[in-house]
Structure formats: structure tokens, C-alpha cells
Amino acid sequence: MAANLIRELLARGPVLTDGAWGTQMLARGLPPGQFPDLWNLSHPDRVEAVGRSYVDAGSEIILTNTFQANRFALRDAARDVVAINRAGAQISRRAAGERVKVFGSIGPTNTMLVSGDVDKDELRAAFNEQATALAGGGVDAIVIETMSDLNEAVLAVEAARVTGLPVVACMTFDSGRNKDRTMTGVSPAQAAEGLAAAGADVIGANCGVGVDSAAPICAALAGATDLPVWIKANAGLPELVGREVVYRMTPAEYAGHVETLLAAGADFVGGCCGTTAEFIAAMARIIR
Amino acid sequence: MTVLDELYEAVLEGDFDLTPGLTRRGLDAGFDPQTLIDDVMIPAMAEAGRRFEDDVYFVPELLSSGRAITAGLDILRPLFAAGGARRVGRVVIGTVQGDLHDIGKNLVAVMLEGAGFEVIDLGTNVSPAEVVAAIREHRPQLVGLSALLTTTMLSMPSIIEAISSAGLRDDVRVLVGGAPMNEARAKEFGADAFAANANAAVRAALELVGAGPGR
Numbered sequence: 406m407a408a409n410l411i412r413e414l415l416a417r418g419p420v421l422t423d424g425a426w427g428t429q430m431l432a433r434g435l436p437p438g439q440f441p442d443l444w445n446l447s448h449p450d451r452v453e454a455v456g457r458s459y460v461d462a463g464s465e466i467i468l469t470n471t472f473q474a475n476r477f478a479l480r481d482a483a484r485d486v487v488a489i490n491r492a493g494a495q496i497s498r499r500a501a502g503e504r505v506k507v508f509g510s511i512g513p514t515n516t517m518l519v520s521g522d523v524d525k526d527e528l529r530a531a532f533n534e535q536a537t538a539l540a541g542g543g544v545d546a547i548v549i550e551t552m553s554d555l556n557e558a559v560l561a562v563e564a565a566r567v568t569g570l571p572v573v574a575c576m577t578f579d580s581g582r583n584k585d586r587t588m589t590g591v592s593p594a595q596a597a598e599g600l601a602a603a604g605a606d607v608i609g610a611n612c613g614v615g616v617d618s619a620a621p622i623c624a625a626l627a628g629a630t631d632l633p634v635w636i637k638a639n640a641g642l643p644e645l646v647g648r649e650v651v652y653r654m655t656p657a658e659y660a661g662h663v664e665t666l667l668a669a670g671a672d673f674v675g676g677c678c679g680t681t682a683e684f685i686a687a688m689a690r691i692i693r
Numbered sequence: 694m695t696v697l698d699e700l701y702e703a704v705l706e707g708d709f710d711l712t713p714g715l716t717r718r719g720l721d722a723g724f725d726p727q728t729l730i731d732d733v734m735i736p737a738m739a740e741a742g743r744r745f746e747d748d749v750y751f752v753p754e755l756l757s758s759g760r761a762i763t764a765g766l767d768i769l770r771p772l773f774a775a776g777g778a779r780r781v782g783r784v785v786i787g788t789v790q791g792d793l794h795d796i797g798k799n800l801v802a803v804m805l806e807g808a809g810f811e812v813i814d815l816g817t818n819v820s821p822a823e824v825v826a827a828i829r830e831h832r833p834q835l836v837g838l839s840a841l842l843t844t845t846m847l848s849m850p851s852i853i854e855a856i857s858s859a860g861l862r863d864d865v866r867v868l869v870g871g872a873p874m875n876e877a878r879a880k881e882f883g884a885d886a887f888a889a890n891a892n893a894a895v896r897a898a899l900e901l902v903g904a905g906p907g908r
Contacts, residue, residue, distance in 0.1 A: 437844045438791020438818070480793065517796055519753040520760070554753070579872075581748045590751030643843045645878055648850075650843045678843075 410545060410571050411606050414465065414506065415633060419667055421692055422508075422637060422675030423459035423467045424685050428652075430455065430470070442474040443482060445492035452493070456500030458682035463689030464675070467501055468510040468548060469493040471539060475531045477514035477523070487538045494542025508548045508573065509539030511561055518556050519589075525560060532564035540568040548573040548635075550611050553588035555599045562603040573635050573673075574605035578622050579613035585622055593625035601630050609635030612677045615642050615654065616662045620669045627670025636671040638662075640679030652679030660687035696722050697733050704737035704765065707757025712765040726769040730809065734762050738807050742892035752800065755891060759803035766806060780811050782902035785827045785865075786837035787815035789852060792845035797871060800891040801837060808895045810835075821848075821855030828861050834902045837894065838884075840871040849874075850882040857883075866901040870894055 414420050430441040433451045444452050452470045459467050471493035476483040490509070497507040514531055516523040536547055547565040549572065552558035558574055565572045576596045580588045587596070593610070600608045608630055610622050616638035627634045641654035659680065666674055674692070676684045694702075700715040702708075719729050741758040744750035750758075773780070784805055788798045795817050806812045813831050815823055824836060836856070840846035849869055856862050869884040870893075879887030886901055888894035 431844060437847070515794060515796070517753065517756065520756060520799075580751065586748065586751065588751065589753050590748075643873065645881070648847055650847070 408571065408606050410506070411633060415672055419671065419692055420465050420673045421463055421685065421689055422635070422673050423456075423464040424462075424676040424680035424682065425678050426455055426468065426470050426510075427472065428678055429458070429681065440473055440479065440482060442471055442479065442489050442493065443485075445470055445474075445489050445496060446485065449492060449496050453496045453500045456497045459685055460500055460502065460505050462682040462685035463693075464505060464685055466506045466508050466673070466675075467497050468508050469497045469539065469542075469544065470510075471535070472510045472512040472550065475511070475514050475535045477516050477528075477531055478512065486534060490535055490538035491542040494539050494544045498543045506545040507543070508546045509536070509542070509544035511535055511539070511547060511549045511565065512551050513553065513557060518554060525556070528557060528560045529564055532561045533567060536565040536568050540570055544570065546571040546573060546606075548575065549605075550575045550637075552576045553591070555587075555589070555591045555596060558596075559599055559603040562600060562605050566604050571606040572604065573607040573609060574600040574603070575609040575611040575635055575637070576600075577613045578610055584614050584618060585625070593622050594629040597626050597629035597632075601632055605632065607633045607635050607673065609637070609673070611635070611637040612639060615639050616659055616666075616676075617641065619662070620665045623666055623669040623671050633672035634670050635673040636666050637675040637677045639677045640684065643679060654679065656681070656683040656687035659684050660691050663688050663691045697724070697729075700729065700733050700765070701737045704734055704758055704761045705740055707741075707754060707761050709757060709761040709764045712761045713768050716765040716768040720768075726772045729765070729769065730807075734765055734807055735809075738762055738804060738895075742895070745890065745892050752796070755804075756796075756800055759800055759807065759891075762807035763803050781809040781899065782835060783811040783813070783831060783833040784835040784837055784898065785813045785815060785824065785831055785833045786839070787819035787824065788817040788839045788841075789845055789848035790818055790820050791848055792840050792842055793817045794839075794841035797841065797891065798837075798839040801839065801870070801888075801894045804891050804895050805837070805898055808899060810898065819852075821852045824852050825855050825859045825861065828856065828859075828865055833865060835898055836865050836867045837898070838867065838869045840869075840873065843873040846871060846873045846878070846882075849884070853883040868894060868897055868901060
């Protein structure tokens with residue numbers, strides 16, 4: 406059943422996902438350093454507005470504002486982890502309406518298995534807790550994003566699969582001399598193999614370097630798997646203007662890379678840090 | 694293989710379970726603590742750093758080597774306290790306000806300690822006032838600031854300005870790093886140096902305190 410939704414979505418060609426949430430929440434008044442996820446409980450209207458902006462721009466899939474909503478990353482707010490995830494799923498569900506699918510976002514725990522500070526059972530329990538809460542809130546699928554450690558990503562995939570929902574698994578390739586490895590040294594081919602073996606329905610890359618560097622990573626992923634490939638890149642690299650963080654890449658420039666990504670094997674495309682509803686609208690014009 | 698070779702291999706391979714025992718065996722064999730650090734641990738860490746630059750090692754391997762060296766240093770530290778061992782300098786380090794990411798900062802802290810620094814780790818989400826208070830209390834030669842996020846790196850200039858306002862800017866050198874940082878931003882924020890990774894941070898720290906590049 407899990408793979409059916411993915412097949413159905415891809416039947417009409419490449420699928421447009423959404424853009425950034427974190428940077429959009431900052432633009433809507435989130436104080437720097439505060440967890441965007443907490444707004445699911447305190448400012449659900451503003452979170453829903455972000456989701457709705459993507460739906461209006463043409464996203465066929467929107468994510469949830471739950472990227473850091475696991476018991477490790479939330480730290481002091483961990484007691485609210487289930488409520489934050491459920492609310493995040495429900496908010497995106499409301500924004501999505503009938504047509505658009507909601508994929509629940511699961512990010513890294515910001516711990517390192519290799520450090521010995523946490524063990525696999527603890528991480529598995531944290532991912533189970535989050536995936537179950539997202540499923541309970543009504544998401545259509547789970548997206549595991551921005552992973553650096555393949556062991557952690559595999560645990561997240563396995564935990565997400567327990568829900569019976571389709572699972573997208575993405576890692577961030579931003580390290581090494583050619584910026585084509587994850588922080589822990591995982592190559593796209595290794596990621597594709599490991600995530601597929603863990604049971605992911607879609608594999609991919611998100612965040613990391615700019616969209617202009619994403620095509621080789623996309624091609625390496627696509628070359629190493631028969632699974633569909635999911636790409637959400639950043640709007641170039643941010644620049645600092647005075648005390649403002651600015652992504653200088655324009656929606657048209659970003660959308661100009663979409664054809665290249667599709668040619669490199671991408672099936673799902675969207676944006677990560679620095680992208681907005683205008684970027685998604687520009688991409689929609691290219692894809693359709 | 695001599696005990697020194699075994700200790701070198703254990704640090705390089707990140708076998709942190711083995712380094713305490715090997716460090717003790719080195720002492721038992723008559724090597725003094727400074728020799729174990731200068732001739733074995735630091736060269737092993739430097740080789741781990743070279744492997745990192747060559748894409749052979751990544752953060753987990755560096756972290757394991759860092760843990761291995763720390764486990765060895767735990768054996769030697771009481772001997773330093775008793776006097777006789779050289780410290781290259783004292784550093785106050787932390788992840789800046791608004792940022793809770795500590796993997797990179799912890800790695801730098803461990804590697805600085807391995808290179809002979811006394812490290813005062815303020816943790817994460819460190820405010821300008823906390824840094825100023827730590828400088829007053831510990832009198833470090835060096836302050837290390839880390840930020841993972843583009844949004845939180847903006848706490849760096851606030852901290853450096855607070856150090857200046859407190860009249861302490863001439864007493865310390867400031868080293869900054871983290872994913873969104875680069876040379877130009879470090880300069881713009883008023884830092885003395887930027888390091889792109891933990892390995893480079895150790896090199897820069899040694900240069901900033903006038904101890905010269907590590908071996």
C-alpha cells in the first residue's frame with residue numbers, strides 16, 4: 406500500500422513539493438534561536454499560512470513544521486513532542502485541503518551515535534514516537550530529512566515504516582573536498598544503497614549546498630537506485646548584508662535549474678533554505 | 694610494536710577503550726607525560742587531521758580520535774597538576790546564543806585539549822555576558838565561538854562587541870568557526886581568525902597564542 410501513493414503521485418510526471426519553512430517562520434516573526442516547531446502550539450495560524458502559501462503556489466506535497474520535533478532536538482520542550490507533531494500534521498492538513506498531500510517531516514536528533522552519548526534503541530524510540538504522532542495527526546507519508554549519519558537515517562526509516570505510510574529518506578551532502586559527502590562521509594551511492602535496504606520508498610538529498618551544485622548529487626543517487634529521487638536544494642548560499650541574512654538567488658534563477666535536476670533523474674523537486682512560495686510558483690511554471 | 698606505536702595507532706584509529714591502558718603502560722615504561730603528548734598523541738591527531746583533509750576521515754573518525762586522546766589525557770592530567778608539564782594556553786569556548794548545536798564545538802574542544810590547551814567549555818546557547826564573565830574569571834588567551842546556523846552566527850558580533858565594551862578585547866584573541874562562517878564574515882564580525890574545521894581550528898589556535906603550528 407505504501408508505494409501506491411508514490412506511484413499515483415508520479416503517474417503524471419515529476420511532482421512539485423514545497424519550499425522552506427524555517428526561514429519563512431523567521432520572516433513571520435519567529436525570534437532567531439527559537440524552535441519553529443513550538444509555533445505549532447503557540448502560533449498555529451502563522452504556521453498554516455506558510456503551508457497555505459505553498460499550496461497556493463502549486464505544491465502538490467507540503468511538509469509539516471516538525472523538523473526538530475523529536476525528544477532529543479527539542480531538549481527542554483521534549484515533554485510536548487507528541488502534541489507538537491500532532492498539531493504540525495493537523496495544521497498542514499488544514500492548509501493542504503483536499504488535493505495536496507501532507508508529508509510529515511522528521512529531522513536529525515543532533516546527537517551522534519559514534520560519540521556513545523546515545524544508543525540505537527534510544528534513537529529508534531525517539532523516531533517511533535515522532536512518526537507515530539505524525540501518523541496520528543493524519544499525514545500521508547513521512548519524510549526523513551537533512552540526515553548526516555547513515556546509521557541514524559536507517560533507524561529513522563525503520564521507525565517510520567512501522568506506521569505503514571510511504572517513507573522518503575534524504576541526506577544532506579555538504580562535506581568533503583567536493584561537497585558531495587555527508588558530514589559523516591556518506592556518498593550518494595552509499596546513501597542510496599543503505600536507505601533502500603532499510604525500506605525507503607523514495608530517496609533523496611535536501612539542504613546542503615545550493616541548487617546549482619545539486620545535479621551531480623542527484624545523478625549519483627539516481628544512478629545507484631531504481632527508487633524515485635527527491636531533491637530539495639537551497640537557494641544558493643546565503644550572504645550577509647549588514648546584519649541581515651540574504652539568499653540572493655532569485656526564484657527564476659532557482660527554477661532555471663529544474664530542467665537540469667529532472668534530466669539528472671529527480672522525480673520530486675522543491676526547495677530548502679531560502680526558498681519561498683515565489684520559488685515554488687516559478688518551478689510550477691517550468692514543470693507544467 | 695612498542696607501546697608508543699600502539700598508543701599512536703589507538704589514537705589514530707579512535708580506539709578510546711585502549712588509550713588509557715596504553716598511556717599507563719607508556720608511563721610505566723619510563724616515558725614522561727610530555728613525551729607521550731608531544732611525540733605520540735599530537736602526531737597521531739595531526740595524522741587524523743591530514744586524513745580528514747584528504748576525505749579519508751570524516752567527523753565521526755575525528756571525534757573518535759579526539760575521544761581517544763582525551764581518554765589518554767585523563768590519565769596524564771593529574772601529573773600536570775603536580776607540575777612539570779607545559780600548557781600552550783587557555784581557551785574559553787562555546788556555541789553562541791540561540792544555537793544548541795555542539796558537535797563541532799565539542800570536537801574543537803577535545804582537539805584543543807589534545808594539542809595542549811586548557812579548555813573551559815561554556816556549552817551551547819552562550820550569551821555575550823557569559824563570555825565576558827568567563828574571560829574575567831579564567832583569563833584565557835583565546836576565545837573560540839561556534840555557530841551552525843546562518844541565523845545564529847549573528848550572535849558572534851554581539852559577543853565580540855560585548856568583549857570590547859568590557860574593555861577585554863586586547864586581552865584575548867577570538868577564533869570563530871561553523872558551517873555558515875567564512876574568512877570574510879569572521880573579519881566583518883571583528884574576529885581575529887576563522888577556521889573551516891576542527892583541524893584548522895587547532896592550527897589557528899596555536900598560531901594565535903604564538904605556539905606555532907602543530908606538528
